[in-house]
Amino acid sequence: MPTISKLYTMQEASQHNTKNDCWVVIDGKVYDVSLYLDDHPGGDEVVLVATGKDATDEFEDAGHSKDARELMEKFCIGELDDTSPVSSNSQAAVSSEKFLQLAKQYWTVPVAVLGISLVVGFLYLRKK
Template identity: 70%
Template sequence: MPTLTKLYTMQEASQHNSKDDCWVVIDGKVYDVSTYLEEHPGGDDVLLGATGKDATDEFEDAGHSKSARELMETFCIGELDPAPPAIPELEIYTKQPTDITQKLKDLTKQYWAVPVAVVGISVVIGVLYWRRR
């Protein structure tokens, strides 16, 4: 009978980021290293800094020994879910104008008439003036 492996998302793993509850993701596997923080030769800051992201590159760059890799397997609690994260559906709605917005719209409708009226009156006065001459 095959062993069922628990799948975790990166978001789930990143929520475990304290000294009392620390998970890291390395090479697609999720490790609960909470009990190992004080024993880690590089210090607990290294492990705490690796939470919330895939720390595979950092782990490989550190040049861990074969015994460190074997010890690491004892902390494995599952695997990273290979499915891409779900993209939330956007809500599309029409924003109803507020009273202030509506009042501003009304004022702009009224104020266009003033310059047009001034220009119209000026044209009429100009025509009358030129007729008298």
């Protein structure tokens, strides 16, 4: 007999975003990974960053193994209700949130380039 899966909205899933109550959405399925955070090989922070949004891209980009994919089925608690409308404001909020996360994550590269440029410029001018 097939199991009836509970449906969750993205808004419901996004409310579970702490270390003690952590849900992620991957490929339209909702996973409660609260008990797995301490065991996650990449650390709990990478999972916590993925809460509150569809984390399919992040999951796929990490290159998870077949074993990891099988293990995560144990944490599946339902499916994402894709019949609920997603407003354009909420899509814009997700996009801007993604941009801010990338900006926070990769701020060191432009700052390092700027710092090196200033030092080189200062040394060049000092020799003249």
